[in-house]
Amino acid sequence: MTLIRTTASGSLPVTGAWREGNPLGRREFFALPGPLRLQGGASLPGARLAYETWGTLAPDAGNAVLVLHALTGDSHVAGAVEPGHPTPGWWNELIGPGKPLDTDRWFVVAPNALGGCQGSTGPSSLEPQGKPWGSRFPVLTLRDLVRAEVQLADALGVHRWAAVIGGSLGSLRALEWAVDQPDRVKSALLLAGTAVSSAEQIAWCAAQVHAITGDPAWHGGDFYDEPVGPNVGLGLARRIAHITYRSPAELDARFGHAHQPGEERYAVESYLDHQAWKLVRRFDAGSYVTLTKAMAAYDVGLDRGGVEAALRRVTARTVVAGVDSDRLFPLEQQRALAEGIPTSGPLRVVRSDHGHDGFLIETDQVGHLLTDLLDQV
């Protein structure tokens, strides 16, 4: 892929070109048996999902747990950085033998979202004629992502998940599972999510999408055969997003008004540059746009008689939780979920200074939520 190394003086193109979803690493692939009919009316042929599993599926398939990642996450919930996996497991502390999601007991499945770039079919993938999908990749909704995961569950022999668990975008997908497939979800953990994207969330998403599509290197989405991809735009999108992932108080406490030592940049600016550079190295701009638009468009009540009616369809025992300093997915959104889902307990609150990313960072507290959920399954 083409890399951008961000420095005090600007952005320097490095080498290479983004290529189809990574085939390496500890992951397996499920090829959908036929074209996926999409909510928008189009269909997606030749799609596949990359996924990872931990533990052993019980003979009655009753111990299967589905874990769903956030916007730029992937199937690598647990494990080290290794060839094919550019980031360590994003819930390393939570999944494994003796951990809250104990893989001696549970069979854990984590798919890379359809539309993503870590093994599942997305805009950077090759379409049946062998060219990158690029601008021809269809619009996806979160319902489409879940319908692909339903086919994966069928292929794995999992009729009913003991639990479906997700944070952020993963929470929206978990909710979609619980509403769309109520008979197939016994319990659910909805962490730092919402039933419907707010105007502000749509606005954040729109700004990020414009940052990418406004980059001249975007080429209308057909940049995969170009020497340089829209990395400046993707980096800008990540900077915007990352501000929303952390709390103002945390940023102030960590960086204040200080400059990065020896540089003209502010320390917080340097931090954002670093986060941008890290994402640009490992993520496809086309997937970022596809998944960000799907998140912005999310409304669980669409075609279901509204949000209240949709939430009433949930039969899974549900734990809804949020992070108290989250300004991107504020607690009011999770409170509305907890109040609207008939089988939910009261809202659980994760205490954190870190904002939205608290769902990734506060693993002790999230571990308690998982234990509470799974102890009663």
Ligand SMILES: CC(=O)SCCNC(=O)CCNC(=O)[C@H](O)C(C)(C)COP(=O)(O)OP(=O)(O)OC[C@H]1O[C@@H](n2cnc3c(N)ncnc32)[C@H](O)[C@@H]1OP(=O)(O)O
């Ligand atoms: C579900 C998923 O999304 S999984 C995908 C994995 N998640 C992500 O990649 C999301 C992006 N990353 C993050 O949001 C965060 O890094 C988390 C949530 C994973 C971890 O949060 P924290 O441990 O609090 O890390 P933090 O946000 O402080 O970032 C630390 C990095 O910033 C760097 N940094 C800190 N201050 C500065 C500074 N002034 N200038 C430049 N870099 C800085 C650190 O060196 C460190 O770099 P490294 O990650 O390359 O080692």
Ligand SMILES: N[C@@H](CCO)C(=O)O
């Ligand atoms: N840090 C998370 C936040 C979005 O929920 C991500 O990049 O996916």
